[in-house]
Amino acid sequence: MPERKAATIGDVAREAGVSRQTVSNVVNSPSIVKESTRLKVQAAIEALGYSPNALARRLRTQRTSTIAVKLDPYSGGVSGVVLDRFVHALTESAAARGLRVLLYAARTLEEELRHLDELADAGEVDAIVLTGTSRGDRRAARLLERGVPFAAFGRPWGTEAAAHPWVDIDGAAGTRAATADLLERAGERIAFLGWPAGSESGNDRERGWREAMGERTAPRLTAEDGVAEGQEAVKALLPNGIDGLVCASDALAIGAHLAAVQAGRPELPIVGFDNTAAAEALGISSVEQLPERVAAGILEMLMGPEGNKVAKQDPKGLLVEPRLIVR
Amino acid sequence: MPERKAATIGDVAREAGVSRQTVSNVVNSPSIVKESTRLKVQAAIEALGYSPNALARRLRTQRTSTIAVKLDPYSGGVSGVVLDRFVHALTESAAARGLRVLLYAARTLEEELRHLDELADAGEVDAIVLTGTSRGDRRAARLLERGVPFAAFGRPWGTEAAAHPWVDIDGAAGTRAATADLLERAGERIAFLGWPAGSESGNDRERGWREAMGERTAPRLTAEDGVAEGQEAVKALLPNGIDGLVCASDALAIGAHLAAVQAGRPELPIVGFDNTAAAEALGISSVEQLPERVAAGILEMLMGPEGNKVAKQDPKGLLVEPRLIVR
DNA sequence: AATTTTTATTGGAACGATCATACGATAGGC
DNA sequence: GCCTATCGTATGATCGTTCCAATAAAAATT
Numbered sequence: 001m002p003e004r005k006a007a008t009i010g011d012v013a014r015e016a017g018v019s020r021q022t023v024s025n026v027v028n029s030p031s032i033v034k035e036s037t038r039l040k041v042q043a044a045i046e047a048l049g050y051s052p053n054a055l056a057r058r059l060r061t062q063r064t065s066t067i068a069v070k071l072d073p074y075s076g077g078v079s080g081v082v083l084d085r086f087v088h089a090l091t092e093s094a095a096a097r098g099l100r101v102l103l104y105a106a107r108t109l110e111e112e113l114r115h116l117d118e119l120a121d122a123g124e125v126d127a128i129v130l131t132g133t134s135r136g137d138r139r140a141a142r143l144l145e146r147g148v149p150f151a152a153f154g155r156p157w158g159t160e161a162a163a164h165p166w167v168d169i170d171g172a173a174g175t176r177a178a179t180a181d182l183l184e185r186a187g188e189r190i191a192f193l194g195w196p197a198g199s200e201s202g203n204d205r206e207r208g209w210r211e212a213m214g215e216r217t218a219p220r221l222t223a224e225d226g227v228a229e230g231q232e233a234v235k236a237l238l239p240n241g242i243d244g245l246v247c248a249s250d251a252l253a254i255g256a257h258l259a260a261v262q263a264g265r266p267e268l269p270i271v272g273f274d275n276t277a278a279a280e281a282l283g284i285s286s287v288e289q290l291p292e293r294v295a296a297g298i299l300e301m302l303m304g305p306e307g308n309k310v311a312k313q314d315p316k317g318l319l320v321e322p323r324l325i326v327r
Numbered sequence: 328m329p330e331r332k333a334a335t336i337g338d339v340a341r342e343a344g345v346s347r348q349t350v351s352n353v354v355n356s357p358s359i360v361k362e363s364t365r366l367k368v369q370a371a372i373e374a375l376g377y378s379p380n381a382l383a384r385r386l387r388t389q390r391t392s393t394i395a396v397k398l399d400p401y402s403g404g405v406s407g408v409v410l411d412r413f414v415h416a417l418t419e420s421a422a423a424r425g426l427r428v429l430l431y432a433a434r435t436l437e438e439e440l441r442h443l444d445e446l447a448d449a450g451e452v453d454a455i456v457l458t459g460t461s462r463g464d465r466r467a468a469r470l471l472e473r474g475v476p477f478a479a480f481g482r483p484w485g486t487e488a489a490a491h492p493w494v495d496i497d498g499a500a501g502t503r504a505a506t507a508d509l510l511e512r513a514g515e516r517i518a519f520l521g522w523p524a525g526s527e528s529g530n531d532r533e534r535g536w537r538e539a540m541g542e543r544t545a546p547r548l549t550a551e552d553g554v555a556e557g558q559e560a561v562k563a564l565l566p567n568g569i570d571g572l573v574c575a576s577d578a579l580a581i582g583a584h585l586a587a588v589q590a591g592r593p594e595l596p597i598v599g600f601d602n603t604a605a606a607e608a609l610g611i612s613s614v615e616q617l618p619e620r621v622a623a624g625i626l627e628m629l630m631g632p633e634g635n636k637v638a639k640q641d642p643k644g645l646l647v648e649p650r651l652i653v654r
Numbered sequence: 655a656a657t658t659t660t661t662a663t664t665g666g667a668a669c670g671a672t673c674a675t676a677c678g679a680t681a682g683g684c
Numbered sequence: 685g686c687c688t689a690t691c692g693t694a695t696g697a698t699c700g701t702t703c704c705a706a707t708a709a710a711a712a713t714t
Binding site: 006054056064227251 | 333378379380381382383385386389391393398399408411414415418419422427428429430431432442445448449450451554578581603604605607608
């Protein structure tokens with residue numbers, strides 16, 4: 001008969017012959033309870049199969065022990081996996097700190113802002129994790145204005161630099177390492193295939209390549225993100241004779257790889273970005289983003305190095321250095 | 328000064344000069360309130376920026392309006408994307424019905440069982456969504472025993488067939504369609520590349536191929552799931568001369584494709600399963616699982632076609648027919 | 655031995671909503 | 685004009701926990 005109603009703290013108190021508060025103490029701060037009574041209470045808890053009701057506790061403490069994160073609509077592309085990995089990692093690290101992760105979905109900015117308002121108004125979460133921040137991010141501005149604790153996966157690219165905590169991948173460091181590696185292994189002419197101007201992270205990744213190239217020169221191409229687009233862009237270039245190619249994404253890298261194979265240069269060293277399964281399957285080198293580190297960093301920003309409750313945050317940032325995977 | 332404490336239902340009642348209950352009625356069942364008082368109350372709500380506290384409501388109603396779903400650890404392979412898409416879709420459909428989705432992470436079965444117990448004991452969720460069910464699934468058994476409402480993405484492969492609601496992809500229908508298509512377009516000898524015996528969904532997918540082949544014969548290979556494994560398995564086969572190949576996964580299909588290219592038969596028609604980004608990028612046909620339909624089906628099982636609260640479920644199943652994407 | 659401090663436990667209030675029930679006012683039936 | 689329905693609103697209890705202040709008992713100080 002598993003339908004029996006769950007035992008409450010009052011039931012345990014009666015069974016053990018103590019007050020409710022003492023039971024609560026045994027559960028939450030056992031150290032202040034005398035050993036003999038603690039054992040008595042623990043036996044009663046055991047006997048009744050008592051487990052504190054999370055809802056009641058949250059109402060009383062005004063802490064939900066829950067953080068929210070947006071799950072982006074499935075984009076269908078090669079990328080997007082990085083965010084999924086990030087959510088995976090966030091869930092695991094959060095569980096280790098006794099936090100739950102709540103998802104919300106939004107297709108548009110307006111919808112997301114509405115969701116953020118709802119989550120904050122109803123007191124559903126202690127903190128929010130934003131992903132994919134952009135220059136002058138309206139979500140960040142809104143949360144700041146409302147005083148909702150949050151941290152972002154992504155830099156505050158604009159001027160509000162110091163206004164909230166964030167963690168991001170150091171894209172420039174990634175492409176710098178990739179370029180340096182190719183310069184050493186392949187030759188002087190290492191080209192770059194990036195996105196059209198206007199993308200913050202695109203600029204960041206291109207900067208790494210430029211810095212590593214120094215005085216050397218090599219073609220710099222752009223294409224919208226996508227396999228076909230990358231293939232098209234590189235097709236025109238190959239006759240120019242390059243020694244290697246650094247790309248802003250795995251999708252572009254795969255396109256470039258296909259173009260290289262078609263042009264009879266299957267051995268052309270190419271490096272992508274994101275280390276997706278597709279790149280792995282094709283044996284293409286890539287820059288691995290380590291979203292697990294980002295997740296850990298975000299939680300540390302929100303709750304301190306060890307804490308299990310959301311605390312006041314310093315608005316500081318953390319750049320995680322990605323890792324080059326050579327294949 | 329956004330630090331002002333949030334207004335409660337009592338504040339609104341005082342402001343509007345009515346009782347708490349009337350405010351509650353305006354929020355939850357406006358139709359039973361006289362128009363004049365309703366307007367008065369709505370004005371007060373507006374003025375104070377009142378929003379009901381979700382925690383208090385949940386404690387009183389004993390409904391969390393939350394469902395839990397496990398997020399698998401990132402597997403790193405080509406597959407796994409289907410589950411992510413499913414979670415995406417589930418979150419969106421749930422939001423449309425006023426439900427939230429809570430994530431939990433687990434690396435082992437034991438850990439998952441522990442999490443399930445905790446979620447149930449603490450009354451954190453109204454229902455649980457299981458993914459990747461197997462024969463004699465211990466999680467399903469546990470939840471049934473404890474009386475926790477749940478539905479599964481995946482068939483109850485064993486004998487407990489009718490014990491709980493489930494939704495699954497009709498894998499056999501997918502491979503049947505793929506095989507039929509190749510028989511029509513490519514020729515009589517359509518081979519199958521599956522997994523080693525023991526996988527329920529593997530058997531299911533192979534069955535579809537067999538059924539479509541009927542009296543015709545063609546090689547049937549197996550390999551562990553993976554690009555390299557698929558490539559190896561097909562390398563030996565190609566001299567045999569086949570007209571097409573149906574695979575149990577995109578990873579195998581990609582491996583097969585690479586083997587075909589190396590063997591000088593790049594045009595060999597191959598069909599994968601899951602329609603992952605990698606298959607798309609390489610122009611390989613694939614069977615698309617439509618996890619969005621599965622998500623909608625799961626919610627319907629839990630809450631009825633229109634409902635927004637978890638109701639008693641009939642233990643019935645639903646098979647979703649996948650779609651063949653020809654490239 | 656009287657006083658202060660510390661330790662262990664208790665009882666009531668509070669968190670913020672909804673439920674069940676009771677009440678007053680208006681309307682309808684004869 | 686009396687009795688009964690119906691409607692709209694109000695009151696108090698309740699969900700299950702933790703906070704707060706108070707108390708009783710034990711230990712330490714003078």
